[in-house]
Structures are given as C-alpha cells and as structure tokens.
Amino acid sequence: MTTSLEPTQVEERVPPRTILDVSELRKRYAPDRPLVCDGLTFQVREGEFVAIIGPSGCGKSTLLRMMSGILKPTSGSVSLHGRTITKPPPEMALVFQDYTRSLYPWLTVERNVRFPLARDKSLSKAEKAERVARALDNVGLTGFESYHPGALSGGMQQRVSIARALAFQPQILLLDEPFASVDALTKEGLEDTLLDVRDRMQGAGNTMLMVTHDIDEAIYLADRIVVLSKPPCMVAEELVIDLPQPRNQIETRSHPEFLRIRAHIHDVMGLTDQRRGAGGSPATH
C-alpha cells in the first residue's frame, strides 16, 4: 500500500487528472435517421470549467444525455474516472435549462434540494439537512426553504436547481444551457453565483461542464471551450481561455482577449460571414 501511494501523489501534482473522457462518440437514433454525433472526442480535467458551444440543433442535448448515462451511444464511449458510463453515475449531477419542469412544484425548496439525497442511505438525516442548508447558502437562498418553486422568480428557481445539484456533491457538474430561460440581468447574477460556488468548492466538485449557445457566457465562465460543428456534430475547435482570474462582468467582458476570442469563435462557427462579405466594412463599435 505505502509503495503505491508515492507515484499517485507525484502524478496528481503535475497535470490534473482527466475526470470525464468522451471518446469517438457516435449517435444515430434509428438506422434510417442521420447521424447526430459523429466521432466526438474531448476530455474534461479535474477542476476545469469546460464550455461546449455549438449551433442550435447540433446535438448538444443528445451529447449531454449520453454523458449523463440516460442515453446509449451508437458507438464510442463516455467514461468517468476511467469507468465507462452505462447508467447515471452517482458522481455526476445535472442542471437543466427548464427549471419549471425539472423542479417538483409539489415540494418545498428544501425538499426539492433534498430530493436527490433520498436514495442515499449512508447519510444520516442530520447530514442531509446540513448538506441542503449549505447548498442553499451557496446560491444565496437561505431563508427560502419553506417556499414552493411556484412562488419564486425564474432566476431563483434556477438557483434552487443549482443548489439541488450541489447538495448531491457531484465530482462533475453538468449544466444544460442553464441560464437560457432567464433575463439578461438575472443571467449575470447566476453566472457570478456559479463562479463563486466554484471558488468555494476548491478541490472537490469544482469541475463543471456547461453546454450553451451563448458565446459570451462561455468565454466569461470557462477555462476551455469546445466548439462543435454543424450536425452531425464533431469537435470543430478547442480553445483555452486565458483571461485573468478572478473574472468580473465589466473587466473580463471588455478585455481585448475576450473580444478576440469572441470574434474567433464567430468565425469558427461561420456566424459573421454574411455581414462581412456583404457590407465590406465590419460592423464594430
């Protein structure tokens, strides 16, 4: 035992370990239907915030469902800590875009957050309560335990579903366009909440993988961005985001590097072609 301990320690210190390994993932819903994903490969390392962006309809949701173990890939594999995922793994939690449907309206905020802990028999009642309280505190919802989701605003409901995912204490948190259904201001608040949560979770559970179609949001939050191609989706490009930490809504978003990356991603996704080609003068201000 003692001898095997040494090399792992060394290994851990140098590059962070890969947590999630997506390899050659292909999906076809039926033999006569087109491919949704065609050979997707990328990794997520421990402690990393990875954003996946792609044009709408490129198969992001399909990808997420395969990663979370509720959809079988046609070929290829997703593995977590080296084990292939075949069913929802206990080390993973997911925040959905559609909070009105993913939260349970008949349960209070406190019970919604406690919901995923129900099956965990290793936790005592007090431990569960403690976890729930901490998760709610992390998203700034202490005091709202006894409310029902229907009495809360959209932004607060999404905070509840983030708290629910945090209470589960996942090693990796998946986020499916989590802020696409809230207004712009609420969205900024939620983005910063997510970054705060990440800072506070140093070391454990700060690995996040977000799927989004919002380029600015992806650059603002992520350490690395995986750009997907048009369907069938493949990795079009991987970008390391080297913006200074800690990030901040004003400074980060006006950083020259931020603007450069944004223009680059637009190019990769083929979004700016029409304006540039037609007008001749790039629309900048």
Place this chain on the structure above:
Amino acid sequence: MSATTAERVDAPGADETGIAARPRPTRRWRSAVNLRGLVFAIGLVLLLELLTATVVSSVYVPRPSEIGEALVSELQRGDLMSGIGITLGAYLQGLAIAAVAGVVLGAALGASELAYQTFRILIEFLRPLPSVALIPFSILLLGVGTTTTVAMIVFASFWPILFNTYYGVRAVNPVAIESARIFGLSRRQVFFRVQIPSAAVNIAAGIRISSAIALILVITVEILTRSGGLGYYIVRMQVAIRTEDMYAGIFVVGVIGYIVALAVAGLERRVIFWNSDIREGGDR
C-alpha cells in the same frame, strides 16, 4: 416534515427579495361576493312565485313558497332525512371505492405497457357501456338495495378516474423524469416520487368528473329499483301526487350536487395547490 402545504400564504410581500409575489387565486372570494348571481337567482324565484300565484295554476307546478314549506315540514318528519342519509351513504361509498380502484389500476396500467395492452380491448369495450344498462343484471346478481346502488356508482365513476390516472402517469414531462433518473433514482422511485405526484392533477380532474357522474347514478338507480334514498322519495311523492314534496326532494338533490362540487373544487385547490403555477409557467 410539517412544511408542505400552506406556506405560500405567509410568504411576505417581498419585492426587495425578488420574489414574484403572486396573488392567491381569488376564485373563492368571487364566489362569496357574487351578489349579481344571487340577486338574479332570487329574482327568478320571485318571478316564478308571481307567475304561479297568478297565471299558472296547476297541481304540477306548485308555488316556490309551497315547496319551501313542504321542504321544512318534510325535513322535520324524517322521511326526507333518512332518504338523504341513504343516498349520501351510497354515494360516498361508491365514489370512494371507484376512486381507490381507479387510481390503483390506472397507476398500474400507466406503469406497465404490457398490462395496458392486455386490458385495452376489455376496457375499450366496457367503458362506453352505459352503466344504467347493467342495472337489471346487477339486480339479478346483487338484489335490490344499497349493494346494487353502490355497485352501479362504482362502475360508472370508475372509468374517468382510471383513464385520468393512466394519462396523468404517462404524460409526465420527460424533463421531470430525466432529472430524477440522473440523480440515480430507480424506475420504481421515479414512479412513486415523480409520476404519481405529477398525476395528482389528472387524478383530481377524474374524481371531479366522477363526483358528478356518481350523483346521477345514485338517483337513477334509486328511482329505477325503488330501493330507498332520495330517488325513491322523489318517485314516491310523484306517484302520490304530492308535487310540493317531490320538488322539495329534487331541490335537496340539487343542493347536494352543489355542495359536492364546491367541496371537490376546494379540496382540489388545497391538495394540488401548485397547479395554477404550472399553468402560469407553461403558458409563457
């Protein structure tokens, strides 16, 4: 945990905290102060009183005031009272049995596609069969009396509850199910903790529909089998040409129907309090 149902009421009016303080449904208030409707109803009765006192003179159309008097004296005589007791007893028994059976079997059909396919033809055949057509058979099998009445109520009010439960369990939003699955709940846990509570909205609708059907059935069977209860009371008064008393009986049936509808609606609001929120959220 005690905190489950009614805390939306004490939600502080919280503009600063960012809570969209939604007004509580005001339906109860509106029905309590529905003056216009009440005035209209009273006016109608007065008009009827006026007509029966002047133009219309027939034994078959007694004056509302005579019906009122008949009602009071009949209630005191106990004949009508025991009728109410028998009718309400059969009604509640039948509806309760139908509700339990409908929810349990509907949930079972919803849980298993195999079960649904197995029973589908039988269900499709039995459901449209008018339950009144089964009364002769039921009399042969169960004899005249409360058993037949209850059996007929159960048969008629079972279907709406069964189907609503079935569709409720099946039509749960996939996101609601997926989020529970991703948190590692088994299919069984998802069924009991997500699908059944979600279906509560539909189950309540089924029970609401059946509560009206059951009342029709209990009176019909009592009239046809002459086995006691309000239906029998009404038909007896009709035969004896005691029209005021007959109308008094009909009025009581109407009152029962009205109270049942109010009670079911109130219960629905309380038990599935989140329903209006779902609709508000979904319609956006």
